[in-house]
Amino acid sequence: MSISICSFAQKREVDSLPKNLEDYIFVKPGDSVVIQLNEIALLPKHKFTSREDIRYYLWFKKKVYKAYPFAKLASQRLDSLNNRLEKIKSKSKRKKYTRLVQKYIEGEFTDQIKKMTTTEGRILIKLIHRQTGKTAFNNIKGLRSGWKAFWYNTTANVFKLSLKTEYHPESNNEDYLIEDVLQRAFQEDKLEAQKTKLNFDYVKVIASRKGKIDVEEYKKMFSKMLKKVNKKK
Numbered sequence: 236m237s238i239s240i241c242s243f244a245q246k247r248e249v250d251s252l253p254k255n256l257e258d259y260i261f262v263k264p265g266d267s268v269v270i271q272l273n274e275i276a277l278l279p280k281h282k283f284t285s286r287e288d289i290r291y292y293l294w295f296k297k298k299v300y301k302a303y304p305f306a307k308l309a310s311q312r313l314d315s316l317n318n319r320l321e322k323i324k325s326k327s328k329r330k331k332y333t334r335l336v337q338k339y340i341e342g343e344f345t346d347q348i349k350k351m352t353t354t355e356g357r358i359l360i361k362l363i364h365r366q367t368g369k370t371a372f373n374n375i376k377g378l379r380s381g382w383k384a385f386w387y388n389t390t391a392n393v394f395k396l397s398l399k400t401e402y403h404p405e406s407n408n409e410d411y412l413i414e415d416v417l418q419r420a421f422q423e424d425k426l427e428a429q430k431t432k433l434n435f436d437y438v439k440v441i442a443s444r445k446g447k448i449d450v451e452e453y454k455k456m457f458s459k460m461l462k463k464v465n466k467k468k
Contacts, residue, residue, distance in 0.1 A: 250352055250460070252290040253297075276438050278419060279446035291450035291457075292412075298355050299416040300426065305344060306362030307429045312340050313367055313374060337378055354456075357396055361410060364402040368432030372398035402433060404440050408449050415441060415448075 283289050316336045323329045351359065363371045375387055375398065391398050404414035414437055420426040 250294070250354070250457070252457070253293045254290075276418065276422075276441075278415075278422070278441060281448050282446045283448055288448060288450050291453045292448050295354075295412055295450065295453060296416045298352070298358055299413050300420065301351070302355050302359040302362055303417065303420075303426055305348065305359055306366045307427070308343065309340070309363055309374075310366035310429065310432075312336065312343075333378060353396065357400070358409075358413060360391075360396060360398060360400050361402045361413065364400070365413075365431045365433055366429060370399050370401055403435075404437065405435055405443075409452070411440060411444060412448070412450075415444075 283292070319332060320329055323332060360371050363374065367374055387398055402410050404410040417426065418437055418441065421428040
């Protein structure tokens with residue numbers, strides 16, 4: 236998936252928190268459990284510290300909804316590429332086919348991805364690892380030379396994004412939030428489910444948090460954004 240992540244910085248949308256919370260219920264802290272019956276998980280109710288936290292969660296949920304389809308599509312395209320390459324014996328034909336697929340993938344992704352915010356770009360990079368089983372860096376390395384993979388990674392880091400970023404919902408809070416959003420969206424048919432190629436038990440992951448939602452890092456992020464806006468004024 237040969238996409239220069241520097242495009243994330245171009246024509247990005249302005250982040251804002253949702254105002255309408257009427258359809259969301261605030262649940263006071265308390266124990267709850269996750270039960271799995273016939274491969275259907277009963278997810279715990281969310282527990283927020285305040286109603287304000289709900290706004291940040293809904294903001295983050297929107298980001299996941301935007302990034303997930305691209306990661307899902309990337310996984311499908313890479314699977315198709317690898318399956319096709321296994322049937323092509325000629326090295327020259329393999330290279331030619333790979334170049335064609337790369338151009339096709341770039342055409343599908345570039346225009347949309349360059350409009351993403353930094354948060355959406357970071358979520359996308361993590362979800363690529365979730366859906367393909369490989370980091371974005373390793374996916375690019377498999378299609379392009381190691382030098383170009385290194386260059387893409389260096390470019391991404393300028394915007395505090397690393398193509399080597401992995402997905403660990405069992406230990407990383409943001410990854411846990413992503414997985415929480417995905418599993419609920421799958422159950423509600425809001426997103427089309429695609430099985431992860433990573434080895435983790437999402438039921439245990441979500442059960443370990445007992446529905447608790449931590450959005451403190453996003454509060455700090457928005458606080459910094461507001462300070463920058465006020466300074467410019």
